[in-house]
Amino acid sequence: MSQVDRLSRRRLLQKLTLAVPLLPIAVSQLNLALAADAPLLSPNAPEAKALKYVEDASKAQGAAAGSTCANCALYQGHAGSPAGPCQVFPGKQVKAAGWCASWAPQM
Numbered sequence: 001m002s003q004v005d006r007l008s009r010r011r012l013l014q015k016l017t018l019a020v021p022l023l024p025i026a027v028s029q030l031n032l033a034l035a036a037d038a039p040l041l042s043p044n045a046p047e048a049k050a051l052k053y054v055e056d057a058s059k060a061q062g063a064a065a066g067s068t069c070a071n072c073a074l075y076q077g078h079a080g081s082p083a084g085p086c087q088v089f090p091g092k093q094v095k096a097a098g099w100c101a102s103w104a105p106q107m
């Protein structure tokens, strides 16, 4: 193996060492980008009804005052956006002002 081959191999390994830990971040960002185009969850959908999802948290039964999707740990929308993805309802977006029985406080 020549000196040039060893250097190339070393550089390749260095790049892989940097790239591999970033892969999950890239995948999660891609998932978020794809989810941002997802349709809104209908409150009438069976999975929404099962968790008492409503688009307006002020009308939710059992919601603690001030708890909304926007401040739920499972919400993945951007701050200030009217809707965003939710880990509980993959492939759908929920309203930032919404709420469901799976609401969890942010850590």
Ligand code: SF4
Binding pocket: 053, 068, 069, 070, 072, 073, 074, 075, 076, 086, 087, 088, 089, 094, 098, 099, 100, 101, 102, 103, 104
């Ligand atoms: S889990 Fe959180 S973000 Fe998702 S619908 Fe329920 S309250 Fe909203």
